[in-house]
Amino acid sequence: MSPLSTRKGPVGVGVIGAGNISKQYLDNLTVFPDLKVHVIADMFEEAAEARAKEYGIPEWGGVDKALHHPDVEIIVNLTVPAAHVEVATAAVNAGKHVWTEKPFSLDRESGLGLLKTADAAGIRLGCAPDTFLGAGLQTALRLIHRGDIGTPLTAMTTFQTPGPESWHPNPAFLFQHGAGPLFDMGPYYLTTLIQAFGSIRKVAAVGSKAKEIRVIGSGPKAGEEFTVDVPTHVSAMAQFDSGASSHSVFSFESPRARVGFVEITGTEATISLPDPNYFDGDIKLWRAGDEDWTTIPATGPANGRGMGVLDMARSIRAGVPHRATGDLAYHVLDSMVSISESIDAGTFINVESSAPASAALPEDWAPETATL
């Protein structure tokens, strides 16, 4: 088998983690012509088998089956957050590029270790969210970067719901170390703010936990109780390199759901962005002196989860940087860990890492077209 760097044609993919989110990924990964999903794996092999049969994936099995598959070039790591670094590191050691679901890691040490291991091996790391590559956020970022709101100054974001235990059949991990509303939803909002403003330099936050025990609301385990280990309401301020600042609420404690609120104010206008957990949605602009919003439709591709994997695959073949990088995801993780530390310490925390700039995605980028 030829080394990864000299291969041609569609890029071989192996998926590890056949749970809830794997369906959204496979809906796209199995139809993008520049990708070929050869194998799906899970610690529960029957889960992998079921997904393989659902999507016509030729092979399934345990983790090693995907890691050592000769045609796999990118491992798509859709395991739970606590397993992200372990699975990604095993993939790097097996010589595979890795796309990981968010968060990148649970702590700085293991995240930095993964970045260094991959760098030394010449292996690429990509990480969710790739929603910022969708038409909605790309259109908004184009407007911001070409100066339609003047100089970006401040932002407000809100994500608040009663919590995911009502709909997720296995929600306990979402209330453990490495999750909660900050680590689970923060990546969408912070990645968007970083794309608009640049790197985060310092943060301050307060957090709280209203309930020690929650109850699973759906699926075969409905009615089972689990413990809550992390703050379920976080209110965080961030200041960016440019001096711009943001205020964000991340909460699983609100009877009233209000999600996807992102407003960025500049010297000339305020822009309302679409929900950063999605790939599409209108943009609204309120210029100084206006009496109502002007709606701007999103333009560009909005296929959904897997766009970041495809961008990574095409970038591997072209020998150019991909957009949703491990370094960007590490900066988001570093910022979230700093927010947690600020909650505990009651002080501002400086964020040491920086995010590399991600190139804009061309409006005519076409996931359904075979280019390799």
Ligand SMILES: NC(=O)c1ccc[n+]([C@@H]2O[C@H](COP(=O)([O-])OP(=O)(O)OC[C@H]3O[C@@H](n4cnc5c(N)ncnc54)[C@H](O)[C@@H]3O)[C@@H](O)[C@H]2O)c1
């Ligand atoms: N569910 C969603 O709506 C959603 C949305 C966006 C992102 N995500 C992210 O996707 C990831 C997975 O979430 P999910 O909701 O699919 O979880 P899930 O619990 O439904 O699925 C995770 C799967 O990974 C497997 N797994 C866990 N550890 C493993 C290991 N060490 N080796 C092999 N397999 C292992 C589990 O058996 C399970 O099948 C998380 O990081 C989550 O933050 C989920």
